[in-house]
Amino acid sequence: MNDKPKQKISRLPPRPDLEWGEDGVPRDQINDDVYFSVSNGLEETREVFFRGCGLPERWQGQGDFTIAELGFGTGLNIVALIKLWREYRPSQKAKLHVVSFEGRLMHVDSARSALKAWSELAEEAEILLSNWPERARGVQRLDLGNGMSLILHQDEILPALQNAKFEADAWFLDGFSPAKNPAMWSSDVMMQVGRHSSEGALIGTYTVAGHVRRSLSEAGFEVSKQPGFGKKRERLEAIFKGKPANLEKEADPLLLDCQEAAPQSVAIVGAGIMGACLAHAFKQRGCDVRVLDQANSVEEGASANPLGLVAPRLDGADTPQARLLIDAYLAARRFYRQFPDHAWFVDVEHFANSETEEQRQRRVIEDPPFDDGLLGVLLNGEGLKYKGGVAVKPADLRKQLLSNIEVEWGVSVSDLNDIDADLVILASGLGIKHLTSPEGVPLRGRGGQLEYANTSVSALARSKGHYIVGADETLVFGATYEDCENDVPELSQSAREKNIKAVAEIAPEINVSDLELQSRTAVRAVTNDQLPIVGRVPDFEKYKKMYGEDLRTGRRLNTGRAPYQKGVYVAGGLGSRGLTWAPFLAQYIAAEIFDEPLPTGRGGRELLSPARFYMRTLKRAKKE
Structure with missing residues (x-):
């Protein structure tokens, strides 16, 4: 029996412990690994991630395109992506959404030092650096201009993925090596990668570790080895063929996850x-x-x-x-x-x-x-x-x-x-x-x-x-x-x-x-709980018929599609903090309606749900 007390996780995310080589490449001493290839990190990004995911060709003709990344690091992938998007944006209406995950956010000054190695990216680097996220657990949305946005999740990788809401068309798997950072490459994490993938999504990554290949296959991907970059003999590409049965989600009456056509x-x-x-x-x-x-x-x-x-x-x-x-x-x-x-x-x-x-x-x-x-x-x-x-x-x-x-x-x-x-x-x-x-x-x-x-x-x-x-x-x-x-x-x-x-x-x-x-x-x-009511408005009469008895008796809820009032959303109950809530909630509603990555976690979404008070009322109701 292990009686060792569980270590408390600080609310403030840790910083990486950096060591800088003579070549200007930062090394994380906790994982004992470099942030990018010592031969040429930018070319590695272009070869492994961009070409591995078929970019920019795959976003041509698309209105919106979503890329997810495991490992924000120095921001090099994002900076290079800004340049690629600015050069090959399909149209003035096209949107590029990037979702990135990071457990130890680098200080902006360290990122600036790392990125200065590429003078051809100076303008794009400044776009990211001037919008550098704050160090705080949770979710932050950065507007990078030209229809490009970045959603950054700061937390331990598995709970961050479990709480996120998005579907990616491409993935950059760019954590430290599986041998030195196993949590980033676990089978549970790869299963979440599958859960957050759209049909035909492509993965680019530098690793060919056997357990990573197997985990991706179990999560619904068809995996293939490709010629590697630099000293690495091989790398992986993968295409998502469809969600396995164990990835199918149940309907959630609190979140009203129902997609309508984007409004004109x-x-x-x-x-x-x-x-x-x-x-x-x-x-x-x-x-x-x-x-x-x-x-x-x-x-x-x-x-x-x-x-x-x-x-x-x-x-x-x-x-x-x-x-x-x-x-x-x-x-x-x-x-x-x-x-x-x-x-x-x-x-x-x-x-x-x-x-x-x-x-x-x-x-x-x-x-x-x-x-x-x-x-x-x-x-x-x-x-x-x-x-x-x-x-x-x-x-x-x-x-x-x-x-x-x-x-x-x-x-x-x-x-x-x-x-x-x-x-x-x-x-x-x-x-x-x-x-x-x-x-x-x-x-x-x-x-x-x-x-x-x-x-x-x-x-x-x-x-x-x-x-x-x-x-x-x-x-x-x-x-x-x-x-x-x-x-x-x-x-x-x-x-x-x-x-x-x-x-x-x-x-x-x-x-x-x-x-x-x-x-x-x-x-x-x-509101009674001092939090706003934000999102799709339920059809309350149908809610009562569908969930009332189950909520009152404590039975498992009917998993059918939650009924709602078509074409009606609500944003209210801001109290005395309207100036604080409004900018965030506006982006939250717009992202939900346009099926963009959401700028907060699942727990936050449930706390904002317009259905929450009525479901409590139904739970307390006496049988008539």
């Missing part, structure tokens, strides 16, 4: 930050986009506050919820970086406002999810510093996002059948429950008042229940938080006094009496 026209109900980000994402994909909103202009609603703050909510343990929150926050930082006229990076000082939060912060400090580039500890351990939060002017940003979109103001939607579009996305806050099902999509209103003024204070951001943020000669602080079913609460002096009292505690250097204060109120839609 999209109608978005709601022009807040969620609707604006959705319009932007679908316009990028070539859709005819129309936005409908009952407000009279972009200056109304919660998404018209003078200034908003984007900061992470860090949980004290590595859970699916914690990773989802991190995925969303990092996506928001990357998104707002594109709009320097409307968004500014600010360090956020976050103080605990309860004993529970103090305990959570201590756990974060003891086992941080970010390195010191994004996370610090305030003096005397009084709280956390989020380095590089974002101050955003929502109304100005929304104006830019909607500038080339057809927007119909003053329109109140009461019947989805009145909307002429291939796809309708409900992003109208509390209005969502009136267009779906209040029981199936439970949303509650939370009203609040904030104060704002013109001021010279800038680069200020603090929070302790309430928050204060200053940027671009604007100062905002608040906000109160109260139950509110539908109507926007009236402005009140008592709410202002609460906000002033709070700012006196977290920013005593601000003399509020010197400011010409103005107030705003708004209502935010929230």
Whole structure:
């Protein structure tokens, strides 16, 4: 019996332990292997992976093409792929999706040193290096331009593959050698490669190890040896012939995994930050986009506050919820970086406002999810510093996002059948429950008042229940938080006094009496678990018939196709974190609808599911 305790895995992914040879080739000392061929890493990439996968010929005539890679490493394969795509992109509408997996992300400076060996890739290398992912477990999406995106999964390889959602047309198997990094080449990993492959997918890899060939064959691939590159006598190519019976998946009523034809026209109900980000994402994909909103202009609603703050909510343990929150926050930082006229990076000082939060912060400090580039500890351990939060002017940003979109103001939607579009996305806050099902999509209103003024204070951001943020000669602080079913609460002096009292505690250097204060109120839609409701809308009556009895009695669920409302999606319940959630959720919905690789793991997808609350209701229901 082995009583040795299981080693705890740190939330922060490890870095590689690098040794640099005189030839400039980095070697990982943990696996005792080089990152690329000492003879010519670039030519090895082109021979083993590009030619092995039939590129660029195989993506000609294709609208979308997906490549997956085991082993991100220095990013050399991606950089070379950027160049190949820019030279041979089939059309201006064609998209290339790359999904890569890495357990020990290299620091950007180390990657820069490794990639400088190829001057012919300098321009492409800078594209990747300027978008280099953050060190954090989870999933990050990088837009590399020209219709090319990169989804990077940082985690142990097997759980990362199990949690991912994509189908690859080609694979670069580029981990360290099987003898020195066996976990990357296990039979379970190769089975996941098969699970994530489309019919006819090709594999290129430098290894010909016998157990790798056998595992690929068991996963549905036809394997052949080919002449090797450099000193290697042989390499492998493989073609996917079809999923074995043990790879067939069961239908999941939470995830509603049902593929419809990609829409040509999209109608978005709601022009807040969620609707604006959705319009932007679908316009990028070539859709005819129309936005409908009952407000009279972009200056109304919660998404018209003078200034908003984007900061992470860090949980004290590595859970699916914690990773989802991190995925969303990092996506928001990357998104707002594109709009320097409307968004500014600010360090956020976050103080605990309860004993529970103090305990959570201590756990974060003891086992941080970010390195010191994004996370610090305030003096005397009084709280956390989020380095590089974002101050955003929502109304100005929304104006830019909607500038080339057809927007119909003053329109109140009461019947989805009145909307002429291939796809309708409900992003109208509390209005969502009136267009779906209040029981199936439970949303509650939370009203609040904030104060704002013109001021010279800038680069200020603090929070302790309430928050204060200053940027671009604007100062905002608040906000109160109260139950509110539908109507926007009236402005009140008592709410202002609460906000002033709070700012006196977290920013005593601000003399509020010197400011010409103005107030705003708004209502935010929230869910019971404080997470958004995002995705395809279930057909709730059919759900009850199909799953109600099984959920109530605890039996195995019917594995038939989960019923849903065709052509209707929802994106709501963002609460007070709309600026943080919206950029990520817009890409998430667009990726799901266009069958692109998803920018979060399975656990995160389940937490966002619009079916989750109704399934809980059915589980608790008594037999009639």
